[in-house]
Amino acid sequence: MNAKDLINKEKILAWINERTKISNPPLKKTPDYMRKWGGKWYWTGALITIVFLYEVITGLVLLLYYNPSDPYGATQYVLNNIPYGSLLLSTHLYGAYAMIVLVYVHMFRNYFAGAYKKPREIQWIIGVILLALTLGVGYFGYSLTGDVLSYDAQDVGKGIASSIPVIGNMLVNIGFGNGTPTSLFSRFLGWHIIFAGLIFVLFGYHFYLAEANSMLPSGKVSKYKAPAITEDTPDMKPWYPYNFLYMIELGMFTLGFVILVPSILGMIPSVPILLSPFPGPPPTSLAASLIPAYPPWFLLFAYKAVDFSIFQGTTSALQAMTVFTLLPIIYFLAVPFIDRKESLHPLDRPIITSFGILSIVYLIVLSIWGAFTPGVIISIPVMLEVLLPPAIITITSMIIFSKLWKNGKLSVKQRDIIISFYIFITGLISSIIALSVFISDQKDFQTLSFSIRLILLIGSISFFGIGTMKITPVLPENKIKAFPGIGYIVIVIILVLSWIIALSAIRLNPYHQAMLVGILLGSIFILSGISVAIYRRVVYKE
């Protein structure tokens, strides 16, 4: 071998590839339509994985600074005394929020698509356990800061655990330690990491099963019949570089938003405390007395249910948790065995689909309700007035839709889905406006409930549309042709812009301008994501 051979680029790459197997990873190939414009729904699990990895990295850095004997001091130290500390802590929090939202999205997407059916029953059950673990890891992580919300979360958790008969007190001791603050926060830290580890292990198996069972193909391919398998065909493009680049693109966008959103919120003064990217005041301060006792927002739904007067006596919290948390979890664990028909189409199983829609609706309604009226007791008529209409509307409309569809009188087209999605977004925006009016007027929830019901009616019907998800087969041909010229220009602009942003960001103060750095960093990620997307479109026509 002479010197010329040693620096031969091809040979070096081949040497690396032969040993790292980087261009031939043991991952399933996927059909082209999954990587195309409308194929995002196939990758909700990938998005969770990306956010989870982000949480692991930032969490391990934060672990180096945590001190269970002075949790609030340690939190303040991270925020004020280490470079980019406020960015680190706030994006770790928002990464967790993103992960929770994405886990729900992933679950409901697969629920409506019927992915829990043969051969994916166990994969689905592990997924439901992963949802519970994700909420758990979120609960313990949220409680680590030592601020007033963390003590509230601890009180709520202790209250519910201790109301369980016989084993309640033991559960409190297991979860919260021997009663000293140091023991409490050591437990929180321990459970936070243990739960994250469990998620990692179970995710590994979940992912292995996803690979082994293959991706759930589109309804067109599977003809909406279980078992639905994506067969390996010779025309499938190799994982590397096609899926590899696609994962890079998704990663860039996901990380970009995870960093961007809390950075923007961190620069806005007076963000409502439930959504603030920073910890609240310490529990012993005057400011803390003005904040109502809240659990983290992702557990507000269960917290509101505790206020229903239908649940009475010393075990009222336990009853509410059973009805609004335990039963739904059991239902989702059991759904592969309840619905054993082989049809995957959401309109072919109207009751199952309705339960999915109702779960989303109740989750949102109870959460918003809990955020605005924490601890206000809700009488039975009011409870029924809020909870019954969505149920009646959803179930009857789904049954009607289902009948029409089975008689061939209803065909869902691509355009219908897009339109219903826009209606849903409009409804969402108007509900946010309605909420802000509500906040400023401090009206009773009653007044609000009508508009919320109306919006959720629209939402429910829209979810029907989303539930029948179809995939855009190809990007229109004319768009592809229009890309290359402008694609080059955009990619060059993005390259220049990213470096200008990166170079100016490193000059900013890593302490009081950390959130601005976050906005810039998030923007670079999103810009690079756009760049990769254009590249894939220009070069791979994807």
Place this chain on the structure above:
Amino acid sequence: MSDQIDNSRRNFLKLLVAGSALAAAGMSLGVIVQTLSPPPLGISSFPTLLLVDQNGNPIKASSLPLNSPSALQFNYPLQNTPNFLVNIGDENGNPIKIDPVEVIIPATGEKYTSFGGVGKNESIVSYSAICQHLGCIFPYLRFYPAGVESINLKGKNYTNVFHCLCHGSTYDPIQGGSVVTGPTVHPLPSLKLLWDQSTDELYVSNMVGPTIYGRTSDLTGEEPITGNSTSVVNSGNPFQ
């Protein structure tokens, strides 16, 4: 368009995309690495702090007892950094005027000038209360006031010395904290006190001598003291 050109265009495009991805990756790496390295705790210069009692009232120089075996200690220049405050007299109860002297560090042979006494009689001095040998603190390291307590070392009686019971190091506060007996090879660091004649209040403003035991520098390794004062705590009489 030949395949050759297409390929080079494609590679060029690849390079551009990789360039912006590199900006994102490089910047994230920079941020993560920086979050991993916390700035050392400490201050950049010696602060001037008023000596106060535990209630926050200033210590009056004239009220400091002469030859007291009880230890008065305060933190300086950072928290958890104790120093003794002593008012030194002879066995007849007359204050001793303490002058700045040249002190030798036996370990290195270096020399420095200690700070002299303050107050009406220039008899009030302050020294680090962490033994320079292996870091023992009060009550092991203690002051033996003349006419009150003494320590017998190898048949010789010493008084008006700081002596550490851990391993037997002895320091002379009248001679700038210099080493009297080993095993220590470093004198006790000397603190600069200021006396305000009009108000009789005491301030501490500087430190000289070897680095405080166990620190890489006098000004780092502990939390800064908040506010403009440091409180003097009476730790009691160790001989009782």
